[in-house]
Amino acid sequence: MTKELYYSSINELNELYINKKTSPTEVTKVFLERIKKHDSDLNSFINVYENDAIEDAKEAEKYISNKNENKLIGIPIGLKDLVDVKGKITTAGSKILEGNIADKNAKITEDFINSKSVILGKTNLVEFAFGTLGINTTTKTCRNPWNMAKVPGGSSSGSAVSVSSGLTTFAIGTDTGGSVRMPASLCGITGFKPTYGAVSRVGVKDLSWTMDHVGPMARSAEDCLEVMKVISGHDARDKYSIDLSKDRFNIEKSIDREKIKIGIPKQYFFDDVDSQILNRVNKSIEIFKDLGYKLVEVDLPFVSSGRNINVGVLIPEAISIHRQFLKKSELYTKTVINRLLGGIGVTADEYLDASRAMSAFNYQMSAKMKDIDALLTPTVPVIAPNIEDSYDPNTLEANSMGRFTGVFNLTGQPSISIPCGLTNENLPVGLMISGKLKEDNKILNIAIDFQNNTDFNNSIPKF
């Protein structure tokens, strides 16, 4: 019974609550016990709000009803420690923000409070979300529950690890070049980056205002969809917010597969990829074919420049945001200060060039996407390296991890990473599905269909 609870889906827990088989308080206690038992090894939480969580769970019990469409009542959640919770410290995983108490809730925090979700605490991350592997020497690097010697991926490392190891039902991450999808891939969970602007960034610490996205991380695409129902919607305080309203997120009972055209890129996404990753992704492509989806090869000759443009826009924005802190360079972790300092000296001309190249890139991608509904690719090209080999900021893995994910931060397209198998060393492999702008619901439903017909997302790490 206990095992079922901590790996249960949002809908399963909701049903158990309605049928009075368990309660939010009981479930919250199970998670808090597990955090106590396992998190001194995993390091997935920076702060745990034990008393508040119990109080919130008791409060949530008053709202359980089969008439309530909100499925997040009494569901435990972890928030990446970039997300403000009023009266609590937001550290961004950095010594620089030690003691930084938020005076307001982030918009998504308000959404979760209004939904009567139970915030268990703040999850670990790469300092200021600026890294791909999950290394953080200030907060202690999270351990990948599939192999404790391996990196969990970053930057939403703690969110991925806590979901993967059954320390929370779902978590929130942020994604500037792949920081939801990369750790989701490495930790064997599902991570969804919505269309740019679909989730408000208000009260979430910025890394790059052009590239930042906020998204859910869970054990299934269905859970991600349930979270999107609660956190999507226009927010006038976020200049780039779009109106992708909650009623646009629905689980489709049946999918007309033969009408869905899925593109397999001819270039870039299958080059220089680890052979085991390639093998698992290719097998998944076959599964899509067998399910009846229409698969076509897509010519994307321009796409190899995407990651460079993503980085070219991101770096000067990150430096601008960090200008106030750079004089305290000794307080940063080595890997992050290295990246920030490596970017000093970028000129206004170069930033504008990168921003205009972004538009040219997006114009081409937009034209290609007119004929197809989704692209299938690997999430990352490399297998998780050992933590002890990953402190140098310029390793091959650090530099290549975001090669595929960053393309969709540039375009702003919805993009999801779902598990698609394990390597011979028992490490998870991720498959990325990316769709047209604002077609988040379609991408989530394609992922749900795949997960309903396979068992990859039910694999559980032994730690």
Place this chain on the structure above:
Amino acid sequence: MQDNSSEKELFKKLLENKNIKLSEKDFNQSYMTYLNFRKIYSSIKEHKFDNFEPRQRNFGE
């Protein structure tokens, strides 16, 4: 791109202007990152984007 020694001097000056002092090891690692970023901006210059304004995503689809 300038030759390596003048690039290195330029990077040193950029750090000095911001009053940032690094150990030799940290300097060398940051310099390597700096060179990687320089390559990225050189490659971006080669793109054709004359007809585009900055940071557009939506092209009316």
